[in-house]
Amino acid sequence: MMSSRAQPETVVVARPPSSVRRVGRLEPAALAGVMSRDVAIFGRYWKATTFSSIVQPTIYLLAFGLGFEKFAPHLLHVSYVPYVATGVVATAVLFSSAFPGMFNTFIRWQFQRTYDAMLAAPVDVEELITAEMLWVSLRAGVYGVAPLLVGFAFGLAPEWGMLLVPLIGFVTGFGFVGFGVTVAAVAKTIDNFNYITSAVLTPMFLVAGTFFPVSSLPVGVRQVAQVNPLYHCVQLVRDASLGSLGTADLGHAAVLLAFALLMWRLAISQLGRRLID
Amino acid sequence: MGEACGSVLASAERGNAEPPYSVRVPDERDQTVPPAISLRGVTKRFGAITAVNGLDLEVPAGVCFGLLGPNGAGKSTTMRMLTAQALADEGEIAVLGFELPRESKQSRLEMGVVPQLDNLDVELTCRQILTVFARLYRVPRGERPAAVARALEIANLAPRADTIVRELSGGMRRRLLVARGLIHSPRLVLLDEPTVGLDPQVRQELWSLIDGLRAGGVTVLMSTHYIEEAERLADTVAVMSAGRIIAQGTPAELVRAHAGEQVLEVYGPPEHLAQVSELASEHGWASRRSGPAVAIMRAESLDGLAPEGVRRPANLEDAFVALTGEEIE
Numbered sequence: 303m304m305s306s307r308a309q310p311e312t313v314v315v316a317r318p319p320s321s322v323r324r325v326g327r328l329e330p331a332a333l334a335g336v337m338s339r340d341v342a343i344f345g346r347y348w349k350a351t352t353f354s355s356i357v358q359p360t361i362y363l364l365a366f367g368l369g370f371e372k373f374a375p376h377l378l379h380v381s382y383v384p385y386v387a388t389g390v391v392a393t394a395v396l397f398s399s400a401f402p403g404m405f406n407t408f409i410r411w412q413f414q415r416t417y418d419a420m421l422a423a424p425v426d427v428e429e430l431i432t433a434e435m436l437w438v439s440l441r442a443g444v445y446g447v448a449p450l451l452v453g454f455a456f457g458l459a460p461e462w463g464m465l466l467v468p469l470i471g472f473v474t475g476f477g478f479v480g481f482g483v484t485v486a487a488v489a490k491t492i493d494n495f496n497y498i499t500s501a502v503l504t505p506m507f508l509v510a511g512t513f514f515p516v517s518s519l520p521v522g523v524r525q526v527a528q529v530n531p532l533y534h535c536v537q538l539v540r541d542a543s544l545g546s547l548g549t550a551d552l553g554h555a556a557v558l559l560a561f562a563l564l565m566w567r568l569a570i571s572q573l574g575r576r577l578i579d
Numbered sequence: 580m581g582e583a584c585g586s587v588l589a590s591a592e593r594g595n596a597e598p599p600y601s602v603r604v605p606d607e608r609d610q611t612v613p614p615a616i617s618l619r620g621v622t623k624r625f626g627a628i629t630a631v632n633g634l635d636l637e638v639p640a641g642v643c644f645g646l647l648g649p650n651g652a653g654k655s656t657t658m659r660m661l662t663a664q665a666l667a668d669e670g671e672i673a674v675l676g677f678e679l680p681r682e683s684k685q686s687r688l689e690m691g692v693v694p695q696l697d698n699l700d701v702e703l704t705c706r707q708i709l710t711v712f713a714r715l716y717r718v719p720r721g722e723r724p725a726a727v728a729r730a731l732e733i734a735n736l737a738p739r740a741d742t743i744v745r746e747l748s749g750g751m752r753r754r755l756l757v758a759r760g761l762i763h764s765p766r767l768v769l770l771d772e773p774t775v776g777l778d779p780q781v782r783q784e785l786w787s788l789i790d791g792l793r794a795g796g797v798t799v800l801m802s803t804h805y806i807e808e809a810e811r812l813a814d815t816v817a818v819m820s821a822g823r824i825i826a827q828g829t830p831a832e833l834v835r836a837h838a839g840e841q842v843l844e845v846y847g848p849p850e851h852l853a854q855v856s857e858l859a860s861e862h863g864w865a866s867r868r869s870g871p872a873v874a875i876m877r878a879e880s881l882d883g884l885a886p887e888g889v890r891r892p893a894n895l896e897d898a899f900v901a902l903t904g905e906e907i908e
Binding site: 331335336338339342416424578579 | 623707
């Protein structure tokens with residue numbers, strides 16, 4: 303029973319406790335550590351992401367733009383290509399942040415238990431969720447520019463204001479990934495995401511002035527658009543990209559910032575409650 | 580429970596037959612060094628279920644401590660409370676001198692965790708996973724490659740450093756989980772059922788790895804329901820049942836106290852076994868069904884009344900069953 307107690311081959315020596323340093327809240331080292339995992343994973347799928355971020359706006363522009371232009375050559379005061387190209391920026395940001403927020407969170411939390419592993423390390427819930435949200439929204443901000451690049455090929459004119467688009471995409475993405483994380487935290491199963499996708503996200507991305515102006519909609523629907531963060535993202539991106547920034551855009555920016563802040567805290571409180579027993 | 584622990588260790592006798600190995604017995608330092616883990620009156624409820632029920636537990640620094648108990652005894656919940664992934668409803672917890680949950684992050688910095696369930700990133704390579712965790716554990720940038728190389732070496736995974744986890748065997752994945760928990764040379768390692776579901780060769784490998792940890796001065800808290808594992812590795816074993824510790828001591832002490840020196844195993848057809856069980860209860864002997872036999876504890880004190888059977892030395896399994904009962908919930 304008590305067989306030979308030979309000396310082990312590998313002796314693992316503990317680090318002396320003197321190397322300890324104090325840890326605080328929202329530490330950059332913890333955020334960077336969590337995000338380094340996202341970067342490592344991104345190294346495996348960046349090609350697919352880049353491919354779809356280019357091909358999707360191309361198809362939108364071809365299908366909607368070229369198809370509709372015959373019927374509605376001039377909506378508002380801009381031609382349809384700039385209109386759709388800027389609208390697709392917002393939808394690209396929405397889908398590249400809300401979906402990872404829902405699916406990645408659920409998979410890493412429930413199926414892969416990645417979050418369990420990380421929370422056993424010196425990372426707290428607030429850091430974990432913030433880092434995940436930062437990564438997704440940074441990516442959404444960068445890839446949100448792709449529709450504009452595609453738009454250039456369709457005749458969209460470059461504008462200095464377009465340099466603000468990654469920032470707008472980042473703030474909007476931060477709000478929507480927080481929304482996704484919150485949904486993942488309260489969803490019982492991954493199938494329940496279908497309710498959100500069909501009943502919330504799809505109408506949201508259509509009633510935002512993406513492909514047709516909100517002003518063409520009935521008054522009631524127009525009012526709904528006002529509380530749609532994506533509508534404010536579309537307006538801001540369009541004004542920045544078409545050189546028509548004005549005071550109204552401060553309001554759009556304020557709404558997006560408030561949305562991002564609200565979703566950040568909501569995501570932490572909702573998922574935090576479920577990550578810690 | 581805490582006071583008992585110190586004296587138990589001081590008088591520790593290693594093993595049944597083998598002489599004690601001085602390296603395995605903690606010395607008097609334990610009187611002055613604060614315990615690595617201390618739980619006092621800890622209770623954790625999940626709705627109507629009380630998973631941990633007034634638990635008192637003290638793990639001295641530098642020992643390998645085995646938390647033994649049947650499934651559902653509260654071992655995993657206890658482990659999760661030590662990383663503040665579960666918060667106690669009542670009681671006090673201190674890990675490496677830090678008060679939980681307030682200073683939990685600080686204690687996690689110096690503690691490694693090997694979970695029961697595989698939670699590796701299947702899309703990453705061994706090196707990538709270890710590098711991510713080296714960052715999470717704040718290993719300075721310049722030291723990360725060496726820390727990763729060392730962890731790969733410990734886990735015998737150096738040739739697989741750049742293999743994606745999905746392509747590793749079950750044993751390799753388990754070793755990678757251990758390597759991940761050791762990336763920052765922790766002072767304390769929590770192992771939750773470290774060898775569950777592994778084949779004998781891989782178990783042996785992990786046992787030697789765990790033995791290597793405590794030889795290097797790392798405190799190990801290991802939960803297990805494999806009795807042999809606790810018997811081989813642990814300096815002190817605490818038996819947990821229904822959310823609290825019901826017995827604690829060295830494996831040898833527990834065996835002596837709860838199963839005596841010898842066990843008499845009586846084999847035969849079911850009717851015979853039923854008679855033997857009845858005889859045992861008439862005389863007040865502790866007995867249990869052990870597969871196709873009835874095992875009677877403390878066979879050395881049966882005098883001439885003992886039925887025909889095979890005598891063998893009592894082991895920790897006898898003590899464990901005597902303590903936790905035979906019924907499977």
